[in-house]
Amino acid sequence: MSSQPVSATSRPPKHLWIVGGLSLVWNAFGALDYLMTQLKVQAYMSNFSAEQLTYFYGFPAWADAAWALGVWGAVIGSTGLLLKKAWAQWAFAISILGLVGTSIYTMLLTDGTRIMGGRRR
DSSP states (O other): OOOSOOOTTOOOOHHHHHHHHHHHHHHHHHHHHHHHHHTTOHHHHTTSOHHHHHHHHTOOHHHHHHHHHHHHHHHHHHHHHHTTOTTHHHHHHHHHHHHHHHHIIIIIISOHHHHTTOOOO
């Protein structure tokens, strides 16, 4: 154990701001996509095919919830990282659980990967 006191005024490393900032920007795009889709903003949704719209609007409640946890957990985690909060890791963990749930729905339970333009099964 170190006997040197930790300074309350020590500056966070620069990579914290870089990683945290990039993470927040990246996850803000996910949040924008989520909001535009959930609110059915016509200008945004007009970029999708009829099959893709049917896929989006057909999400069961649990898949929507997983998507929300993934998106908002990541935004909150990124914000917490920038604020140097210990709970940021829990927000990211919730985000990963949401990602797993959404991925199960998209890749295993539906043909979402093909519908959204990914590889065919």
